[in-house]
Amino acid sequence: MSEPISRRDFMKATVYFVGGLVSAAIGLPSIVYLLDPALRSEAGEAWVPIGKLTDMPEIGKPYPFSFTRVRINGWERTASTHGGFVIRRSEDPNDLLLLNSRCTHLACTVNWKEEEGIFACPCHDAGFDKEGRVTHGPPPRPLDRYENFRITEDGVLEILYKEG
Amino acid sequence: MWKRFFDWLDERLGFNGMYKALLDRPEPRGNWWNTLGSASLVLFLLQGITGIFLTMYYTPSPDHAYDSITYIMNDVAFGWLVRGVHHWGATLMVLVVFIHMLRVFVSASFKYPRELTWIIGVGLLLATLGMGFTGYLLPWNQRSYWATVVGTQIAGTAPLVGEFILRALRGGTDLSALTLQRFFAIHIWVLPAVMTALIGAHLYLIIRHGESHWPKQND
Structure with a gap:
């Protein structure tokens, strides 16, 4: 000092x-x-049943599915609907492709167009092929996939839904 | 560097002069009872800030008001603290404002030339009580619901205009979603605006006239 x-x-x-x-x-x-x-952190996951595999017999045909999840936000319960398509690639019950029907551009829902063979998004005229790849339009990446799925003993297809 | 910056600002804003006028005022001999007005002001600001914070999560609807308060108390980080300060600050403010009025009365500070300060102060006391009355309903629990039923009923007993006052307060004949909504609007918009204006006038008059001296034997 x-x-x-x-x-x-x-x-x-x-x-x-x-x-x-x-x-x-x-x-x-x-x-x-x-x-x-x-x-x-809103981490949370659950196995969501989406249907019996015997109801989706045809190979190569997209079968639509949807499910609703309820989340508690603050003081309110909010339901959100999710959907997608199941496509069997072969006779093997585990050889499945599960596409999320949410368009990767701005989150509209895509629909299967049988005659054109694409998933079409009505919002901005986008298209995806059977593998989810972009055929035309503005989407920046292919359709998202549900990677984690399982088939229960009863033959019910379940997907792992992750929150957040 | 800083000095030059402040000088530049001061030349344009003149806050040095404001500082001298507002905070460097001459005071009569220090007396703790004379601090109650400042204490009321601090409580008003505290209630304002915690109130703004509460509206971030509160919703004035009969379906969700109570749930949103429960959410604030149990789930939001430090929500219990913000609501606790607002709750107890409200009680304390009524107390402090009332004692402030008593002090002014006892020290005869309401006399010439401070009559208007006193009248505005009475307005502020009533507005503070109005804040307490409207805020009490907002949690929308049994206690607040029935307290408001009784409180508005009391207003309804006034002769001639009672019935109309009751309906104006409740927004109809019954206590309903309309009551909650208008009490909320009065609580966060109307009364704070009124009080801000009155406090401005109150402070201006205090600065204009200065603090009163305590009466002496010959006064």
Whole structure:
């Protein structure tokens, strides 16, 4: 210590320090409070049954399916509907392709057009082939796939749905 | 660097002069009872800030009001703290404002030239009570529901206009979604706006006239 600190400077420093502590003690919880819903991880997964495999006998034909999930957001239960197509690639019951019917462009629902052999999105005239690849239109990537599925002992096809 | 920046700002905004006028005012001999007005102001600001924070999650609908409060209390991080401060701050504010009025009465500070300060202060006291009355309904639980049934019923006993006041307060003959909605609007828009205006006038008059001295033997 070369120079003794003056009383005025000491008071100043103390006020700033204590004031800073108080501000942090109030400010940080406030920010956490405001951002709380964004800070939550909404991880959760469930096996969702989508139908009996015996009801989808034809190879190469897209069978549509849909299911509804209910989520609790704050004080309200929100139902959201998801859908897709099951395509059997061969006789092997595990050789399945499960496409998500949500268009990868702006999340409209695509429909199967039998005569053209594509999944067509009505919103911006986009198309996907049977493998989900983009044939035309603005989508940036192929249709999403449900990679995790299983067939139960009763022959029911189930997919693993991941939240978030 | 900083000094030049502040000088530049001060030249244009004149906050040095404002600082002297607002905070460097001469005060009569220090008296803790004279701080109750400032305490009321701090509580008003605190209620304003915590209230704004609460509206981030609260919803004034009969279906969800109670659920949203439960959500704030149990699920939102520090929600219990924000609502707790708002809840207890409300009680404390009524208390502090009332004692502030008593102090002004006892020290005879309401006399010339401060009559208007006093009248505006009475308006602020009533607005504070109105805040308490409207805010009490918002949790939409049994206690708040029946307290408002009784409170509006009391207003309804006024002669001649009672019936009309009751319907105006409730937005109809019954306590309903309309009541909750209008109490919410009054609580977060109408009364805060009224109080902000009144507080502005109140503070202006205090700065204009200065603090009153406590009466001496010859006064």
